[in-house]
Amino acid sequence: MKGQVLAIVLIIVSGVSTYVMFLSTMDSLTLTRDAFYREYGFADAFVSLKRAPESIKKRIEEIPGVQAVETRVVAEVKLKVRDFGEPVTGRLVSLPERGEPRINRLYLRNGRLPDPSREDEAVVSEAFAEAHGLEPGDEAGAVINGRWRRLRIVGVALSPEFVMQVRPGALSPDYKRYAIVWMGRKAIATAYGMDGAFNDAVIEMTQGARAHELMARLDGLLARYGGLGSYLREDQLSHRFLNEEFKQLERSATIFPAIFIGVAAFLLNVVITRIVSTQRDQLAALKAFGYSNAAVGAHYVKMVMLIVAVGVIGGVLLGWWFGGKLAGIYMVFYRFPYLKMTLGPGVVISVALITGLSALAGAIFAVRRAAVLAPAEALRPEPPARYSRSLIERFSLGKALSQPTRMIIRSLERRPLKSLLSITGISMSCAILISGMFSGDSIDYLIDVQFKRSQKEDMSVTFIEPSSWKALYELQGMEGxxxxxxxxxxxxxxxxxxxxxxxxxxxxxxxxxxxxxxxxxxxxxxxxxxxxxxxxxxxxxxxxxxxxxxxxxxxxxxxxxxxxxxxxxxxxxxxxxxxxxxxxxxxxxxxxxxxxxxxxxxDRERIGAIYKKMIDMPAVAGTAVRADEIKNFYDTQAEVLLFFTFIATLLASTIAFGVIYNSARIALSERNRELASLRVLGYTKAEISYIFLGELAVLTLASLPLGFVLGHSISAYIAGALSSDLYRVPLVIKTDTYAFAAAVVLASAVVSGLIVRYRLGRLDLVEALKARE
Amino acid sequence: MANEAVFSIKGLTKVYRMGEVSVHALRGVDLDLYDGELVVFLGPSGSGKSTLLNIMGGLDTATEGHVSYRGKDLTRAGEAELTGYRRFHVGFVFQFYNLIPSLTAKENVAVVTEIASKPMRPEDALSIVGLGGRLDHFPAQLSGGEQQRVAIARAISKNPDVLLCDEPTGALDSETGIVVLEALERINRELHTTTAIITHNSDIAAMADRVVHLSNGQITEVATNSVKKPPREIHW
Known part of the structure; x- marks a missing residue:
């Protein structure tokens, strides 16, 4: 029983740990985001405009629902960093002359805020600083409103406004080529002719403010100043990206744990039922000694709860650890200053309840079945099981089948529900693998469509403002x-x-x-x-x-x-x-x-020269190289994808192994006597292995097509759920993915088969001839 | 009765280790069994008779001594050799029948005929034990006596050289037991299969050519019946 208990514990551990991993990551990231937003005053509404006098700020403050307003000067900027030969674009955001901004405060990781009296001091975003190894004291070049400036970096910071530091229009964050730069208001205002004026405002709303009314008034107020239309948090770029990512995580956090816990609960139920029924003589003996049904039941319930407790504790610990790893991966992309890891008691309680109850149901069912028998009856061996000719035999083939093959078919058909459940369990592990990996295939497809069939350029250039076609001819004439x-x-x-x-x-x-x-x-x-x-x-x-x-x-x-x-x-x-x-x-x-x-x-070889020229062209706001974008997108996805594939493979093979090994062990304990009898009659080990492993092989092979279909459906559900205006996930599953899923399932089957085969070789023939198993 | 010894047993000893206790199941048994004879091994439980039969049937190994079958030393045979020996030479009948529940009577016999070298037809084997009419019944649909007769049919269907029966009537009432014994007797008589029957029921000894008494792992007496009683005349 040691092996079986271990298999149960493993299944519980993988089910529970997946559940805990996803939910704790989800909870932790949400908690971290909310804390950061709250502590650093993330704005509720945003608006950009052409130019408005600072006096308008007062008018905005008077709009009902406005708690506070921060006016700013925001501009696009081109940067040059040391020996990095490519142009870097960035967003320049002004900081108030005195003190910290009230809204969208900076978390200073390093250094200090700019001195208002100095025009060349700047704070840069942490992701960008890390990507280039920049520290306070370093310098960078910037083209500010067409003029070269030398900036001194005095601080490195994070902001709730730029948790996802994505260039507008880009697919994914590119920390090397996109920066956020904060400078004193005066320095920027002078450069952009915004003295006593602003072109951007962020707003904190009062509790219960009517957002849409507020926005309508704001837009009305700013219309004559070239207002571009206000928007709420939900449309703010960083927040939107974050939201989409969270939505994706939330999907995974729902689907995968549900599958794992479901399969684990099912297995637990089956195995415990079986363990109790193999002990029916012990149970009867206890009853014969005068123990009540309740007392006997309590014994099994305690045993089951002990197994469950070990599995749940192990699973929670492992899941917590996995959760830390997963959150760590996300933290590379989400620029939070800190991570608040949390494990809600609700998560632990719910997972313990689900696991405990399904185990308990299995135990009670089995104990009841054994307990209703009178002790004397329970002490006698079970009567021969009822069988009948299988459907397959009735239709055809009947004569051609060997007796061992008949045994396989009849055993599968005798308990169709059990066979079906085993098949479902195995196919689930196959489906988990497919749905954990299909996004890689989808991304390949998406990249192929977007960048090979639709956008075929090598490089795109954006200008600071609408220009004439002359600019086009200038570019055309450029070397390379x-x-x-x-x-x-x-x-x-x-x-x-x-x-x-x-x-x-x-x-x-x-x-x-x-x-x-x-x-x-x-x-x-x-x-x-x-x-x-x-x-x-x-x-x-x-x-x-x-x-x-x-x-x-x-x-x-x-x-x-x-x-x-x-x-x-x-x-x-x-x-x-x-x-x-x-x-x-x-x-x-x-x-x-x-x-x-x-x-x-x-010409790719000339790209260095082209970059050099572009950096010097004041009209060019930024460049994007297709190959970089693709690579960057893959890099962003790769680590998450790899982690998911790893986790899915690990857990799916555990489940496949758990289901197959347990089915095998249960079948072995049920058929131990039968197989030993065949050995006594002169069957070789290989021949009885055929009967025994043949059944497993049929179950495993039958589960693959079902697994493919289930995997496809779950993937379709995930793909549909992930679609947003940022991107749509096409449902593409490559043959390789199916093959890999099948290979993992088959490998798990072979490993469990080999372990059981080893036990088959050690059947006690003499023992089998006695009445008891 | 021919004089050639089918089994030759010399100094056979078997010691089981049960945890920390050693149990001497056989303590130096010497015995020859001859072609075509029907031998009953009689003794109380724990006398070592089942152990002796199991070693003769290639199901168990000896601690000391030798058992040879037609000159071949079973105590030195390997796993594969013993499997082959059981497969082609031995027919077994057990107290608890050991039928395959998922197979019909005929198929249970076919399990053996499919792998044997000179089998009879399963239908014929079942006719011999009087079950020609119940070919397609599953074990769950047969009475204990019928199940045991299927087991006998299975044992004889390969035309074995020896038939080893461990308490074949142990789980049956006397009336059914006699039907089973008649089947065994008939096979011994008609097919000349060397037959060993283990029992603790001394009444059965009357149908044997020879009766071997065992007690405490040793042979205490070997008696020859001058007149064999047909099973129908046995009562218990």
């Missing part, structure tokens, strides 16, 4: 640039009935070769000369179909509003936006033939 195509992005709010969405419209030149729109079957489609094309997900969000009319509010320049027909929907997995013919878009904004950036095809 093979081709340059126009890029036009216009910030807009799209509206249909009650739904609206802030995004940008990309202007596409019909002759573009590097940016392709894809239809639902991923075939390239041309941009129609009129109307707007939407990402299918956006169309769904807004509730529009091709042919419908959509209100487009341009959020820059003269801010025109127009009603445009939806000309089509396109497939896109990353981000969502609208697309228009570039000329048609420029007609809408009324800004002539303007471009806001360019897509380039370049």
């Amino acid at each position: 640039v093979r081709k340059s195509e126009p890029l036009r992005a216009v910030p807009v709010r799209l509206r249909n009935a009650n739904s609206s969405y802030r995004t940008s419209i990309q202007g596409i030149d019909p002759s573009n070769t590097m940016q392709k729109l894809l239809d639902s079957s991923l075939e390239p489609v041309d941009i129609p000369p009129r109307g707007i094309v939407l990402t299918d997900y956006l169309g769904e969000m807004l509730g529009v179909r091709p042919g419908d009319m959509l209100t487009v509010e341009v959020l820059e320049g003269a801010r025109p509003v127009a009603l445009l027909p939806v000309a089509g929907l396109v497939k896109q997995y990353i981000g969502i936006s609208g697309y228009m013919d570039i000329d048609s878009l420029n007609r809408l904004t009324g800004e002539g033939r303007a471009i806001t950036g360019s897509l380039l095809a370049i």
